Amino acid sequence: MNATKQKILKVSLELFSRYGYSAVSIRDICRQVQIKESTVYYHFKNKQAILEELLARFEQTAEGMMSRLEQAILEEQERKETLPGTEKQNGMYEGFFEQYLMDGFCNQVMRLLSIEQFHDKNMQGLYDYWMFERPLGFQEKVFRLLMEAGILEKSDSAYLAVKFYGPIFVYAQRWLFSGSLSEERKNAFREAAYGYVKKFFREMGEAKW
Amino acid sequence: MNATKQKILKVSLELFSRYGYSAVSIRDICRQVQIKESTVYYHFKNKQAILEELLARFEQTAEGMMSRLEQAILEEQERKETLPGTEKQNGMYEGFFEQYLMDGFCNQVMRLLSIEQFHDKNMQGLYDYWMFERPLGFQEKVFRLLMEAGILEKSDSAYLAVKFYGPIFVYAQRWLFSGSLSEERKNAFREAAYGYVKKFFREMGEAKW
Amino acid sequence: MNATKQKILKVSLELFSRYGYSAVSIRDICRQVQIKESTVYYHFKNKQAILEELLARFEQTAEGMMSRLEQAILEEQERKETLPGTEKQNGMYEGFFEQYLMDGFCNQVMRLLSIEQFHDKNMQGLYDYWMFERPLGFQEKVFRLLMEAGILEKSDSAYLAVKFYGPIFVYAQRWLFSGSLSEERKNAFREAAYGYVKKFFREMGEAKW
Amino acid sequence: MNATKQKILKVSLELFSRYGYSAVSIRDICRQVQIKESTVYYHFKNKQAILEELLARFEQTAEGMMSRLEQAILEEQERKETLPGTEKQNGMYEGFFEQYLMDGFCNQVMRLLSIEQFHDKNMQGLYDYWMFERPLGFQEKVFRLLMEAGILEKSDSAYLAVKFYGPIFVYAQRWLFSGSLSEERKNAFREAAYGYVKKFFREMGEAKW
DNA sequence: GATGAATGAGTGTTCATTCAT
DNA sequence: TATGAATGAACACTCATTCAT
Numbered sequence A, B, C, D: 001m002n003a004t005k006q007k008i009l010k011v012s013l014e015l016f017s018r019y020g021y022s023a024v025s026i027r028d029i030c031r032q033v034q035i036k037e038s039t040v041y042y043h044f045k046n047k048q049a050i051l052e053e054l055l056a057r058f059e060q061t062a063e064g065m066m067s068r069l070e071q072a073i074l075e076e077q078e079r080k081e082t083l084p085g086t087e088k089q090n091g092m093y094e095g096f097f098e099q100y101l102m103d104g105f106c107n108q109v110m111r112l113l114s115i116e117q118f119h120d121k122n123m124q125g126l127y128d129y130w131m132f133e134r135p136l137g138f139q140e141k142v143f144r145l146l147m148e149a150g151i152l153e154k155s156d157s158a159y160l161a162v163k164f165y166g167p168i169f170v171y172a173q174r175w176l177f178s179g180s181l182s183e184e185r186k187n188a189f190r191e192a193a194y195g196y197v198k199k200f201f202r203e204m205g206e207a208k209w
Numbered sequence E: 001g002a003t004g005a006a007t008g009a010g011t012g013t014t015c016a017t018t019c020a021t
Numbered sequence F: 001t002a003t004g005a006a007t008g009a010a011c012a013c014t015c016a017t018t019c020a021t
Helices: A003-019 A026-033 A037-043 A047-080 A087-101 A104-116 A121-148 A157-176 A183-208 B003-019 B026-033 B037-043 B047-080 B087-101 B104-116 B121-148 B157-176 B183-208 C003-019 C026-033 C037-043 C047-080 C087-101 C104-116 C121-148 C157-176 C183-208 D003-019 D026-033 D037-043 D047-080 D087-101 D104-116 D121-148 D157-176 D183-208
Strands: none
Touching: A003 A026, A003 A037, A003 A047, A003 A104, A026 A037, A047 A087, A047 A104, A047 A121, A087 A104, A087 A157, A087 A183, A104 A121, A121 A157, A121 B157, A157 A183, A157 B121, A157 B157, A157 B183, A183 B157, B003 B026, B003 B037, B003 B047, B003 B104, B026 B037, B047 B087, B047 B104, B047 B121, B087 B104, B087 B157, B087 B183, B104 B121, B121 B157, B157 B183, C003 C026, C003 C037, C003 C047, C003 C104, C026 C037, C047 C087, C047 C104, C047 C121, C087 C104, C087 C157, C087 C183, C104 C121, C121 C157, C121 D157, C157 C183, C157 D121, C157 D157, C157 D183, C183 D157, D003 D026, D003 D037, D003 D047, D003 D104, D026 D037, D047 D087, D047 D104, D047 D121, D087 D104, D087 D157, D087 D183, D104 D121, D121 D157, D157 D183
16 A cells, blocks of 8 residues: 555554644644645545544454454364463463554554543443453453363353453553553563463462362 | 632643543633633643642642551551451442542543653653552552561562452453543442452452461 | 724625635735734634624615615605605615615625625525515515506506616616726716616606606 | 546536636536546646636637627618517527526626626626627617617617616526526526517507507 | 733645646 | 646634733
């Protein structure tokens, strides 16, 4: 696709995710893209259309990632009939974190959503879905299947999902969705979150067997 | 203090916490306060000064609340030498949630911080301190003291604090810092968070004894 | 009323009546009023509001004039029970022409209407009413009353009204609603129209008696 | 000639005659013609050139019509040495009205002229010539010749021309040069104007003989 | 305490036009 | 013939702010 349009999208997201949609002017965007303001309107109907294209792309990307993770983990569990917490499974979570939470594009859109969700119903819906409903729902499903397979003691799978997701969410918010996303902050998250995931599944194992 | 100034602050915060500082115009504020724009400049040096006064008041309020909770809980524990999870202690947490996370003023400032933290170092500092550092630090201290007192098995108190705080943070973000703060959402949080706190301490008790 | 606002209205009408509403920019207006563009928006909500205020004022003015002429001529005729064409009555028409067709304000609004009526339903309505319906209706009424009083031979009063109004309308369009309204053009109209009115009534008299 | 160019001219005139030259953008034109904006500049030097071509074509067309009518009516009168008002002559006027005032192209150009004449000297000249000077001059000539031939009582032929033309002009302005040119409005004009022409010549006949 | 009037800088957007393809 | 991509100038309008009253 057109390089200029691509760059407009890139720069726009960079700025939107930092300052919020309305605090970023077309002028700001053009200054960085190195084009004149009128050029933007060749590629986009208006400012709003930039935002919409970004969100559309995000939903596609996020849906793809989420469903791929879901499928992979469920397949893995089904096939091996073993407890979670294997090296391979931990790696799956890690891969997902890297591509979803720490990837420039997704991270930025989610920052943007977290700014705009306070006044925009649509944004609020997306924010809730991708931050809470979808990940919690997925994790609950995983635990529920483990319970049904007798691998995990029967209990409230939703509660377990929140217990698992809570600390990850704290780490993510603190290191990945605060200030600017640097390599140091990513590492801080990795150390905290990856360690936590391992520990969690280890403890889960110990509790059962 | 002057009623008009008070109302300007109130309305400003209402709007800032929804749309972000720069997306709110003096006009917007004045429309709701029912004054002319020039009047604002009798009470405040400029727009920035409104924000600053709001932040200053928040820090005072938040500091007061946090330290009062800290003192109360530590005293309680010290005095009784008992495990946490008593009715009284749970009530303390609940009181704190009500006054800190669910109170109009504090909730709104924290929403504002969460919008502005992405591009403003100062805001980022406040956000991190009041969202993560302070509450996690406090909870860690509580657990550490319990460990030192032999009431809790020695372990990583910071890790324990995150495990405790994680789900609460998830619930708070989902129900108290999304969309608009309604009584229904508050109840959703109460149900989830208060239930969680009780369960957490119950499980902690079971694990030890 | 405020002098600046007044001047904005005056200049706006001057320009609108020459170039049409949409071809005149706020900049154009401000250049002549000698104010900054933002000042306009202190006095008017937007560009459209200037137009609306002009139209409202015109309708008031025009209604006042038309009804005063109507009343005066009908009274005159009633009282004297004589044929029209007296010096006094001719003077009334002339006075009306001067104040309505040749007056700066009304003339300009009607020019504006004649530009805008092609695409704006509202303008079309006003244009038709004040250019055709009202003057023709009034003149028809005058002739009808004369017929009922036996002063004029019974015939189609509407047709008679058009015959009377036609040439006046031609003169008005040619000399008052073309190019720019100068004293020379006004005089050209006066000569043509005043002469015509006299002649018309004289011929009308001759035809009857 | 090129179909695209033809369509550009057609659509341009449609829009110009409604909104005025400067209120119509190249974009507006291209939207309807279904071409890209840059394509216009293959066919025309610039926007102004579209207007100029339209005006040139109009002058040719109008000149042709006017002179054909002139010739026809004068010949007719000369040959028959009779009073005007014959079926055939009335039909000539009617044919002229249909092709000149009511024809899409000419009607639209004259609407355009009536918009633009207020600020453009050139347009003003064309407007005056084709709306007043030419038709009045022609009619005056007809009456003068009739007077010279002794068919009509000697009098002010210019005054007679205005008396004849006045109502027609009123009807034309009201029904053909207001709002949008519909079949209903055309019929309203036909009824009024054709009836008027007949009546006028009948009365003229009665007055003399 | 509050406001009427004004403003310079900046907002998103549209304009006619160019030019390489 | 036609268009994709770009642009400088202008557009209506909003902004935070000032200052005399």
